Amino acid sequence: MPADHDDRLPDALLQRVVAELKQPVRLDPAVDHRALEEIRAESSGWHASANGHRWGVWIASAAVAAGLLVAVVFRIDQPSTAAAPAVAEVRLEDGAAKPVHLRLEAPASSKVAVVGDFNDWDPVATPLHLTEKGGVWTVELQLKPGRYHYTFLIDGRRWERDPSEPPAPGSDFGAPVSVLTVI
Amino acid sequence: MSNSVPSHEADLSTKPAVTGSPHPPLTLSQPEAEGGLLRMSDSDAALVARTLGGDLSAFAALMARYRDKFGRYAFHMLGNREDAQEALQDSFVRAYRALGACRQPERFGAWLFRILVNRCRTVRRRLQRDRQFDGDLPDDVPSNGARPDSFEWRDEIGLALDQLRPHYREAFLLRYVEGLDYAEMSEMTGAKEPALRMRVKRASDQLRELLRDVHAG
Numbered sequence: 520m521p522a523d524h525d526d527r528l529p530d531a532l533l534q535r536v537v538a539e540l541k542q543p544v545r546l547d548p549a550v551d552h553r554a555l556e557e558i559r560a561e562s563s564g565w566h567a568s569a570n571g572h573r574w575g576v577w578i579a580s581a582a583v584a585a586g587l588l589v590a591v592v593f594r595i596d597q598p599s600t601a602a603a604p605a606v607a608e609v610r611l612e613d614g615a616a617k618p619v620h621l622r623l624e625a626p627a628s629s630k631v632a633v634v635g636d637f638n639d640w641d642p643v644a645t646p647l648h649l650t651e652k653g654g655v656w657t658v659e660l661q662l663k664p665g666r667y668h669y670t671f672l673i674d675g676r677r678w679e680r681d682p683s684e685p686p687a688p689g690s691d692f693g694a695p696v697s698v699l700t701v702i
Numbered sequence: 703m704s705n706s707v708p709s710h711e712a713d714l715s716t717k718p719a720v721t722g723s724p725h726p727p728l729t730l731s732q733p734e735a736e737g738g739l740l741r742m743s744d745s746d747a748a749l750v751a752r753t754l755g756g757d758l759s760a761f762a763a764l765m766a767r768y769r770d771k772f773g774r775y776a777f778h779m780l781g782n783r784e785d786a787q788e789a790l791q792d793s794f795v796r797a798y799r800a801l802g803a804c805r806q807p808e809r810f811g812a813w814l815f816r817i818l819v820n821r822c823r824t825v826r827r828r829l830q831r832d833r834q835f836d837g838d839l840p841d842d843v844p845s846n847g848a849r850p851d852s853f854e855w856r857d858e859i860g861l862a863l864d865q866l867r868p869h870y871r872e873a874f875l876l877r878y879v880e881g882l883d884y885a886e887m888s889e890m891t892g893a894k895e896p897a898l899r900m901r902v903k904r905a906s907d908q909l910r911e912l913l914r915d916v917h918a919g
Contacts, residue, residue, distance in 0.1 A: 532910055533878075539859055540879045546773035550787045551765040554794035555758065561799070640830040641867070668831070 616661040626654025628673045635669025642672050667699045750807035765794050779822040789825045793818040826868050862912040873901035
């Protein structure tokens, strides 16, 4: 690999930082114990044969696949019969990122941002833009298929979830949050 | 591949030995005890094979082998010991579930580390979200038990790391602390090498700026 600017630690400061970060970190060995307990608890529902592990993985995978199939069939056959969707949905044909438009009416606000799983909840990463229609803020996101929790941050201090989408079910985030599912 | 016991659910301390002799008592803190059935010299591939054959103590040896080595990354990435331990525990469980899909068992460590990097991203997002709603910085500053005279410097490093964007912090730690090259980092994170180089550079620049005064003092 050719040497370049970041292949070296040219200054003493960063060398000192890295030396400190390389110091051993001891974690509680009980981590292993707890992991084993969790594995045992899961394994108790699997076949106890010599091939139990592989069968267990296979069965779990098959169950997940079956569940996904049922979910897909249900959504295709009944696209509009549910009284209210659990989450907002944007349908995509493949796994590529596609545009998702968010909109918020906040006429008395001087700035609006959206924070969510897609931008590490960074309050400055994704500002909304004020449109010509007074008080309407919009932004276009490029999102890959997935499930995203998000909310708006108004004037840098007030949280407001997207009123056009359902709230996150069972949200325990301490603030109003919406859920967007991109499929 | 060893002879395997019939079930991977058996108690660690009572599992029959692969040779047919009683399995030596095995504690979780010393799963790799020399002279026992599990040794530090056992290869990852051998331990993976034994785990797949139903020998859970072999997986315990793998966890003990990588706990602290990978725990350091989780610790610096997440900023506190509790979350690091949670991420590591979760990574172990996920690795066990998917062990049959580990196509290069001799590279189990790299495979496990990739799982951990992803888990840290997930936990990091949750922490970031919680912090936004809490509206302040975390109280917990990484502490690895070093000498008291280095507390201040270490705390400053922890605070500086905490101010980096997660992707910058991740790239910096992988490159300089864990010693991965850019091809490995790309495989690990799914990001392109030029992007990773830029993240490392920006992380370095920001750390330099954040820590210059402390370092000079």
